[in-house]
Amino acid sequence: MKRLLLALILLVPPATSEIRPGHRLPEGSYHSVREREIDIEDYAADLRFDMEREEITGTATLTFTPLRSGLKEFSLDASDLEIQKVASGAGSASFSLRDRELHISLTQALNPGQPGSVSITYSCHPKTGMYFYPKSGTRAAQAWNYGEGGLHYGWLPIYNDVNDRFTVKFTITVARPFVAVSNGKLVETKENPDGTRTFRWEQEKPIPNYLMTVDVGEFAQVPIGKARLGSGAISLAAWTPPGTESAAAFSFKNTPRMVEFFSERFSYPYPWFKYDQVALREFAIGAMETTTATGFSESHLHGPEDPPDSGPAYTEPYPTWSYEDTIAHELAHHWFGDLVTCRSLASIWLNESFATFSHTLWNGHAHGEDDLTYQRWRYLNKYLDYVQSTGMVRPMEYFKYRSPDDMYQTETTYLKGSLVLHMLRHFIGDADFFRTFEGYLHRNEYGNVDSADLKEAFQTQIGRNLSWFFDDWITEGGGHPVFQVSYAWVPERRQVDLTVQQVQADLPFENDFSLPVDVEILGPSGSSVHKVELKGWSTSASLPADTRPRAVVFDKGNWLICEIKFERSADETVYLLEKADLAARLRAARQLAEDYPRRPETVRTLARVLGDARNHWGLRQEAAMDLGRAGGAEAGKALVLASTDPDRRVRRAVAIALGFVADGESAAALRKLIETDRAEDVAAAAEISLGRMRGEGAKDFLLRQLSRDSRYWSSIRLGALLGLTYLKDPSLVPAFRSYTDSRWEADLRSAALDGWLAAAPEDPELARRLCELARDRNRQVRLDAIEKLGSLHLSADVKFLSDLAEADPDPDISEKARAAAEEIQSFPKK
Numbered sequence: 001m002k003r004l005l006l007a008l009i010l011l012v013p014p015a016t017s018e019i020r021p022g023h024r025l026p027e028g029s030y031h032s033v034r035e036r037e038i039d040i041e042d043y044a045a046d047l048r049f050d051m052e053r054e055e056i057t058g059t060a061t062l063t064f065t066p067l068r069s070g071l072k073e074f075s076l077d078a079s080d081l082e083i084q085k086v087a088s089g090a091g092s093a094s095f096s097l098r099d100r101e102l103h104i105s106l107t108q109a110l111n112p113g114q115p116g117s118v119s120i121t122y123s124c125h126p127k128t129g130m131y132f133y134p135k136s137g138t139r140a141a142q143a144w145n146y147g148e149g150g151l152h153y154g155w156l157p158i159y160n161d162v163n164d165r166f167t168v169k170f171t172i173t174v175a176r177p178f179v180a181v182s183n184g185k186l187v188e189t190k191e192n193p194d195g196t197r198t199f200r201w202e203q204e205k206p207i208p209n210y211l212m213t214v215d216v217g218e219f220a221q222v223p224i225g226k227a228r229l230g231s232g233a234i235s236l237a238a239w240t241p242p243g244t245e246s247a248a249a250f251s252f253k254n255t256p257r258m259v260e261f262f263s264e265r266f267s268y269p270y271p272w273f274k275y276d277q278v279a280l281r282e283f284a285i286g287a288m289e290t291t292t293a294t295g296f297s298e299s300h301l302h303g304p305e306d307p308p309d310s311g312p313a314y315t316e317p318y319p320t321w322s323y324e325d326t327i328a329h330e331l332a333h334h335w336f337g338d339l340v341t342c343r344s345l346a347s348i349w350l351n352e353s354f355a356t357f358s359h360t361l362w363n364g365h366a367h368g369e370d371d372l373t374y375q376r377w378r379y380l381n382k383y384l385d386y387v388q389s390t391g392m393v394r395p396m397e398y399f400k401y402r403s404p405d406d407m408y409q410t411e412t413t414y415l416k417g418s419l420v421l422h423m424l425r426h427f428i429g430d431a432d433f434f435r436t437f438e439g440y441l442h443r444n445e446y447g448n449v450d451s452a453d454l455k456e457a458f459q460t461q462i463g464r465n466l467s468w469f470f471d472d473w474i475t476e477g478g479g480h481p482v483f484q485v486s487y488a489w490v491p492e493r494r495q496v497d498l499t500v501q502q503v504q505a506d507l508p509f510e511n512d513f514s515l516p517v518d519v520e521i522l523g524p525s526g527s528s529v530h531k532v533e534l535k536g537w538s539t540s541a542s543l544p545a546d547t548r549p550r551a552v553v554f555d556k557g558n559w560l561i562c563e564i565k566f567e568r569s570a571d572e573t574v575y576l577l578e579k580a581d582l583a584a585r586l587r588a589a590r591q592l593a594e595d596y597p598r599r600p601e602t603v604r605t606l607a608r609v610l611g612d613a614r615n616h617w618g619l620r621q622e623a624a625m626d627l628g629r630a631g632g633a634e635a636g637k638a639l640v641l642a643s644t645d646p647d648r649r650v651r652r653a654v655a656i657a658l659g660f661v662a663d664g665e666s667a668a669a670l671r672k673l674i675e676t677d678r679a680e681d682v683a684a685a686a687e688i689s690l691g692r693m694r695g696e697g698a699k700d701f702l703l704r705q706l707s708r709d710s711r712y713w714s715s716i717r718l719g720a721l722l723g724l725t726y727l728k729d730p731s732l733v734p735a736f737r738s739y740t741d742s743r744w745e746a747d748l749r750s751a752a753l754d755g756w757l758a759a760a761p762e763d764p765e766l767a768r769r770l771c772e773l774a775r776d777r778n779r780q781v782r783l784d785a786i787e788k789l790g791s792l793h794l795s796a797d798v799k800f801l802s803d804l805a806e807a808d809p810d811p812d813i814s815e816k817a818r819a820a821a822e823e824i825q826s827f828p829k830k
């Protein structure tokens with residue numbers, strides 16, 4: 001899955017210089033691997049969808065074998081299902097519903113090896129797992145499912161965890177012109193005399209419940225070509241609302257090449273029958289890797305001039321997820337997640353970190369190694385910023401959490417997890433690293449895994465015992481090292497004496513790390529790279545250097561997940577920024593801005609880097625942000641000059657950085673970008689900056705932008721709302737309130753709530769509206785509204801939230817409501 005990132009306001013440009021001791025591990029109850037009574041082998045559901053009544057009726061037939069001797073009773077997860085009948089073999093079985101479980105008593109006891117089957121006839125108006133959206137304006141009705149974290153029990157009687165796999169057959173009847181898209185092969189489409197159609201899909205390789213899917217809507221099927229795999233081929237298609245065919249064809253055009261790339265990279269050909277990608281209205285999250293039929297938020301439908309984001313997130317220059325990242329990510333899940341599935345949520349990193357790692361591999365393959373180096377740098381900094389602001393760390397595999405959502409924490413599970421794999425890849429080398437993947441996939445195909453299985457793969461495939469690494473990063477440990485580095489050249493010995501101290505807090509889960517590190521010595525006549533083994537709290541090494549080095553690079557390539565405090569002169573830093581490889585230049589730009597902010601040469605150097613089109617665009621983005629951080633008239637001038645740069649990625653960073661400079665010229669440059677830049681992400685970033693500056697006339701100027709339509713999503717409106725939020729002006733409440741309406745995208749609605757909260761937190765109307773939105777159709781809006789309701793600290797809302805926590809079958813909603821009620825009780829305002 002790929003989470004939906006709502007556009008949160010970034011108050012200061014990120015900086016990672018400050019070392020914060022006292023990291024903490026997350027709390028929550030311990031979740032062991034769930035126990036099973038039966039092994040489901042096949043799940044066949046024959047269902048009729050009534051799109052107007054938002055109702056599902058039909059029969060689900062489960063074929064299973066008992067896992068215990070003398071099995072007479074078992075239960076399935078079922079929430080808010082009306083069960084009419086349960087049949088077992090030729091007769092009927094008795095059943096009861098309690099505690100969101102369907103308890104079934106068989107007429108005759110079964111033993112392992114004796115297959116059984118039950119057919120459950122039921123109906124439901126789903127509250128979770130399947131989401132209906134009615135016809136609205138020109139938009140047709142849609143129903144789609146989302147099941148990660150155990151939600152499918154709201155529309156299917158099912159075993160609701162990841163550690164059971166079965167083949168799946170969905171037979172779906174819907175009124176014309178609706179279409180039903182599902183897992184596997186479409187084996188039959190039948191026209192019925194009553195004006196309905198029946199679609200029969202078969203998924204012949206076993207999958208866990210959360211990867212089952214049925215999407216119903218008015219979809220056009222757009223062919224996306226074929227992926228060639230050896231002598232065979234895989235067909236790809238997009239299913240998209242009529243009128244969006246060309247956007248779907250454009251957005252998904254690289255997918256066949258991605259299928260070929262991953263098949264080759266993992267030495268395991270794409271294992272499924274076909275690959276469909278479905279564009280869904282107000283989808284619960286960014287995207288979900290339901291096997292062979294991935295669901296995407298419609299924000300993934302792009303035109304050639306649209307922003308690269310998978311959903312608008314214009315507060316940052318570099319989108320953590322480009323839409324191409326997400327498309328590659330969901331596809332990569334078809335190996336890591338779908339073919340080999342984590343045994344429980346505690347090991348979700350084996351799905352998510354691997355898919356994230358994979359999409360970064362695609363990025364490097366498609367756009368060049370420098371783009372991947374920059375992506376790793378951005379992900380590292382996002383992770384470090386997260387730890388700095390929250391103090392939260394944890395190992396990749398972790399059994400304590402409050403709700404499933406905790407395990408999908410973006411910076412830890414996705415970003416840090418992908419970097420853990422990059423770090424390991426660097427230590428081991430690509431050939432052996434990917435050979436381990438190959439063995440791991442073959443050995444565990446169509447099965448469940450935890451981290452011990454991965455460790456075992458390294459042992460059996462390449463003979464490596466990686467206990468030292470798993471102990472620090474994966475199954476134990478949790479944080480990251482902070483290195484204090486210094487060096488001196490000793491002419492008598494012709495050596496560089498390097499000293500590395502680990503200065504992170506000495507906590508049981510974050511004590512001294514053992515790691516190899518590459519150290520580069522740049523001299524007047526070339527450079528040399530040396531491997532140094534870091535062990536214990538302090539490491540010293542003497543490295544050969546015939547002449548005085550011009551500079552020394554610690555961790556060449558930026559492979560380690562760490563913070564580095566390197567004591568070096570401004571001259572050496574500038575030298576690196578101008579002469580070293582991209583990884584070292586990125587780090588040098590940051591160091592120059594942080595360690596030497598008052599030096600006039602700093603701004604001149606950064607301005608030079610920003611203005612030179614031969615530099616990598618990522619380095620130029622960093623230079624722009626660093627200039628914003630430095631501030632002052634000279635930095636402002638350089639940024640204004642770069643605001644007309646031909647590269648939109650550079651302009652986007654400039655638009656953000658200008659907001660921190662905040663003078664008259666910056667404001668004028670921002671207004672120009674807002675009114676004239678064809679790149680809507682640049683214009684939106686400029687709107688946010690203009691609001692942040694709170695200058696004269698900003699309010700009226702930004703209010704005018706709210707009437708502008710955008711090519712992509714509601715980019716211009718979103719930027720304006722985020723900008724207006726900074727003004728904290730109560731007179732803006734009517735404007736904010738109008739964008740909380742359900743006809744707007746979830747991003748816009750959340751931004752409007754942010755604005756309202758900032759402008760008039762005491763407004764009684766706001767609390768009322770948040771209570772309404774806590775019961776909205778859109779799950780993301782619900783989660784957001786519940787959290788905001790908690791932040792108001794109104795005692796009157798405790799009962800509402802506690803009742804919601806009790807009644808809602810969605811564990812994430814329930815936990816969010818419980819936490820919000822608790823927050824109010826800990827500090828009630830009235």
Ligand SMILES: [Zn+2]
Nearest residue numbers: 001002352355
């Ligand atoms: Zn994912």
